[in-house]
Amino acid sequence: MAWTKKDPAQLTINPFTLIGKDWFLLSAGTPEDYNTMTCSWGALGELWGEPSVTAYVRSSRHTFGYLEKNGLFTVSVFPEGYRKALAFCGSHSGRDCDKAAETGLEPVGIDGTVTFAQARLVLVCEKVYAQDLSEALMTPEVRGTFYGSDAMHRMYIGRILAAYERT
Numbered sequence: 001m002a003w004t005k006k007d008p009a010q011l012t013i014n015p016f017t018l019i020g021k022d023w024f025l026l027s028a029g030t031p032e033d034y035n036t037m038t039c040s041w042g043a044l045g046e047l048w049g050e051p052s053v054t055a056y057v058r059s060s061r062h063t064f065g066y067l068e069k070n071g072l073f074t075v076s077v078f079p080e081g082y083r084k085a086l087a088f089c090g091s092h093s094g095r096d097c098d099k100a101a102e103t104g105l106e107p108v109g110i111d112g113t114v115t116f117a118q119a120r121l122v123l124v125c126e127k128v129y130a131q132d133l134s135e136a137l138m139t140p141e142v143r144g145t146f147y148g149s150d151a152m153h154r155m156y157i158g159r160i161l162a163a164y165e166r167t
């Protein structure tokens with residue numbers, strides 16, 4: 001099955017289940033040199049008149065460096081049956097292992113960046129904004145629950161350049 005390029009406005013997806021329940025892989029780089037990690041926080045919507053994605057990445061992630069040095073990233077969503085692969089990519093670091101070799105996910109180039117052959121939906125994004133979340137602006141409850149000694153999240157906003165869906 002091939003991917004079909006879609007206008008993001010044509011996608012029939014529920015962002016709450018897609019992000020929070022199904023999860024996605026956030027990837028940056030090229031098939032030769034990339035990193036990927038599982039995300040379950042984020043947003044899909046509109047910013048500055050463009051369809052956009054927001055992702056939140058702790059600075060301690062190996063993927064963080066790839067997001068910093070690349071202008072493009074992808075959001076890849078998988079069919080049922082890839083839960084174990086996503087759990088692996090969300091609990092191991094690319095610093096210590098080859099996630100593709102361990103999971104069977106196959107990195108492939110797409111529009112100058114990287115996704116995986118098994119993805120059912122791919123959003124190719126251009127990084128248009130990045131900023132660390134500010135501890136000063138969080139409630140004490142959020143700060144205490146999520147940050148203590150853990151690294152801060154950086155918010156990445158990507159303009160969706162292309163959406164591809166398996167048909």
Ligand SMILES: Cc1cc2nc3c(=O)[nH]c(=O)nc-3n(C[C@H](O)[C@H](O)[C@H](O)COP(=O)(O)O)c2cc1C
Binds near residue numbers: 037040061086093153
């Ligand atoms: C279901 C799930 C959701 C996750 N969501 C996020 C997220 O939104 N942001 C984040 O920084 N880390 C998130 N993580 C943690 C990273 O995926 C995890 O630390 C990963 O091993 C980082 O890999 P890396 O060091 O190769 O980048 C999540 C993990 C899981 C299992």
